[in-house]
Amino acid sequence: MDIKKIYMDSDALLDGHFRLSSGNHSQFYLQSAKVLEDPKTAKLLAYELAAQIKNSGLKIDTVCAPAIGGLIAGFALAQALDVRYIFAERVDGEMSIRRGFEVSKGERVLMCEDIITTGGSAMEAAAVVESLGGKIVGVAALANRGFCKRQNSNVTTKPNCKLPQDIPFFALEDFTFEMYSPDECPMCKEGSEAIKPGSRGN
Ligand code: ZN
Numbered sequence: 001m002d003i004k005k006i007y008m009d010s011d012a013l014l015d016g017h018f019r020l021s022s023g024n025h026s027q028f029y030l031q032s033a034k035v036l037e038d039p040k041t042a043k044l045l046a047y048e049l050a051a052q053i054k055n056s057g058l059k060i061d062t063v064c065a066p067a068i069g070g071l072i073a074g075f076a077l078a079q080a081l082d083v084r085y086i087f088a089e090r091v092d093g094e095m096s097i098r099r100g101f102e103v104s105k106g107e108r109v110l111m112c113e114d115i116i117t118t119g120g121s122a123m124e125a126a127a128v129v130e131s132l133g134g135k136i137v138g139v140a141a142l143a144n145r146g147f148c149k150r151q152n153s154n155v156t157t158k159p160n161c162k163l164p165q166d167i168p169f170f171a172l173e174d175f176t177f178e179m180y181s182p183d184e185c186p187m188c189k190e191g192s193e194a195i196k197p198g199s200r201g202n
């Protein structure tokens with residue numbers, strides 16, 4: 001399955017000249033919610049990710065996603081794996097599990113995101129699951145920004161990766177883009193102007 005083409009065709013992977021929230025410039029931008037806009041595509045990607053997880057033999061009771069980014073990917077993956085689904089959400093900046101969701105002692109939980117950059121939000125949510133007695137057995141994402149090593153990929157783990165190294169990380173594709181400070185950006189040097197992603201009518 002050509003994951004990058006699916007992202008491109010969904011306008012989830014944009015090719016241009018972008019100013020990221022970090023202030024750096026990049027030729028590419030991932031607008032990962034766009035790939036889930038069509039439920040058929042969401043289902044296709046979730047089943048592909050689920051197949052990879054099933055093949056690994058990992059036993060999972062529950063998928064947990066951090067809101068908002070992971071909500072749709074997490075639900076679609078839980079459906080494909082045929083397991084329970086819960087989500088964590090931020091309240092006053094703190095990740096928490098609400099809405100009557102419970103976690104049993106020893107429950108085997110897979111954290112799921114739409115995209116893993118450093119994995120910070122997923123790990124904050126994972127800490128809440130663990131505080132309730134759950135056991136985090138793995139992390140999954142549709143897309144990997146290339147800071148963390150996933151199963152079946154040669155991309156190495158970078159120092160800012162926050163995912164634990166002793167549990168598997170599953171993702172469909174690595175999206176590793178060069179980022180440039182504005183004064184070193186080759187696209188700026190060619191005279192083009194960086195745009196803020198989403199500024200095209202949002
Ligand atoms: Zn630039």
